[in-house]
Amino acid sequence: MPRDPYEVLGVARDATEQQIKKAFRQLARELHPDVNAHDPDAEEKFKEAAEANEILSDAERRATYDRYGHEGLRSRGYAPNFDAFGSIGDLFNAFFAGGDVFGGRSAGPAQGDDVAVAVEVDLIQAASGAKVQVSFEAVERCERCHGNGAKPGTPIETCERCGGNGQLQAVTRTPFGQMARTIVCDVCHGDGRVPKQPCRECRGRGRRAVRRELDVDVPAGIADGQRIRLTERGHAGEMGAPAGDLYVLVRVREDERFVREGDDLITALDVAAPLAALGATLQVPTLEGTTQVELSPGTQPGEVLTLRGQGMPALARGRRGNLRVVVNVVIPRRLNDEQRELLERLNGTLSEENLRAEGSMFAKLRRALGSQAA
Ligand SMILES: [Zn+2]
Numbered sequence: 287m288p289r290d291p292y293e294v295l296g297v298a299r300d301a302t303e304q305q306i307k308k309a310f311r312q313l314a315r316e317l318h319p320d321v322n323a324h325d326p327d328a329e330e331k332f333k334e335a336a337e338a339n340e341i342l343s344d345a346e347r348r349a350t351y352d353r354y355g356h357e358g359l360r361s362r363g364y365a366p367n368f369d370a371f372g373s374i375g376d377l378f379n380a381f382f383a384g385g386d387v388f389g390g391r392s393a394g395p396a397q398g399d400d401v402a403v404a405v406e407v408d409l410i411q412a413a414s415g416a417k418v419q420v421s422f423e424a425v426e427r428c429e430r431c432h433g434n435g436a437k438p439g440t441p442i443e444t445c446e447r448c449g450g451n452g453q454l455q456a457v458t459r460t461p462f463g464q465m466a467r468t469i470v471c472d473v474c475h476g477d478g479r480v481p482k483q484p485c486r487e488c489r490g491r492g493r494r495a496v497r498r499e500l501d502v503d504v505p506a507g508i509a510d511g512q513r514i515r516l517t518e519r520g521h522a523g524e525m526g527a528p529a530g531d532l533y534v535l536v537r538v539r540e541d542e543r544f545v546r547e548g549d550d551l552i553t554a555l556d557v558a559a560p561l562a563a564l565g566a567t568l569q570v571p572t573l574e575g576t577t578q579v580e581l582s583p584g585t586q587p588g589e590v591l592t593l594r595g596q597g598m599p600a601l602a603r604g605r606r607g608n609l610r611v612v613v614n615v616v617i618p619r620r621l622n623d624e625q626r627e628l629l630e631r632l633n634g635t636l637s638e639e640n641l642r643a644e645g646s647m648f649a650k651l652r653r654a655l656g657s658q659a660a
């Protein structure tokens with residue numbers, strides 16, 4: 287009578303799919319012939335674990351087992367049988383695609399890994415777009431062996447294990463019949479060919495790390511923290527598989543003059559109180575230089591002048607945001623005698639009419655509280 291699969295894997299009856307997977311992996315690792323050559327029962331134990339895994343990793347089979355036990359599975363035609371695999375090595379490969387049990391390679395010649403680099407631009411560059419150079423370390427095809435991993439001048443032979451296909455068929459018997467799975471050949475890693483003598487530069491891997499420099503176009507309108515993806519500019523793939531991607535993280539340096547809010551820019555304009563009262567034509571900074579704004583007489587603190595189309599360009603759209611100029615009325619400090627006298631005289635002449643604000647109580651409060659809403 288076969289053992290209880292929960293007992294075999296050492297998991298609780300309410301174990302999650304993840305816990306079952308993990309337990310099986312753990313057992314497989316312990317029973318791997320490379321690790322456990324001294325245990326004559328390792329193969330039998332592994333088959334038992336694999337069977338337990340086959341039962342518990344399938345919801346329907348697990349439910350059948352939970353209700354009716356091994357008898358129930360058998361009466362429904364499920365009889366796990368891993369004898370067809372031959373060697374225990376083949377059995378491992380069927381489950382773990384050539385080495386996966388020790389570290390996680392997925393099936394197929396692996397695509398290269400992604401590379402991430404960061405660049406910094408200032409606000410002007412972010413507004414106009416810029417070409418920046420990035421420097422990074424990437425795995426590239428080995429030049430000595432041109433990526434085939436063989437010592438130059440030595441032959442590369444067709445992989446005997448897979449007959450040059452780079453893939454193996456693993457057949458599992460299930461209640462639904464035989465299931466064939468394609469896995470990567472563990473000898474040639476999917477290439478179908480193996481070098482007789484490995485290249486000494488890359489130790490037969492066909493790849494090596496190099497420092498690479500690249501000009502990257504930063505598009506106009508980019509925001510701090512956005513990433514630019516350059517397809518297949520990352521690490522080279524294994525054996526002809528595509529390279530990974532390069533991600534360029536763009537940091538936009540803070541600007542002393544502008545604060546950015548989406549596509550809008552905000553700048554503060556200091557105006558002495560008498561000038562705000564009198565009205566004036568003043569210079570304000572823009573991305574391109576400076577421009578003039580008309581300050582009407584009686585401009586109040588926190589008033590906002592909106593310069594349309596003077597903000598940041600919107601990414602991938604033709605339109606530009608606005609430049610919002612927030613008037614910061616500065617009350618003169620550290621007055622001298624003459625100034626004090628002038629202000630006292632002015633203050634003596636002020637009437638209700640001079641101080642009456644337009645708009646509602648709400649608008650006044652909002653202004654007093656420094657809200658920037660125009
Ligand atoms: Zn090489």
Ligand SMILES: [Zn+2]
Pocket residue numbers: 445446447448449450451452453471472473474475476477478479
């Ligand atoms: Zn092969």
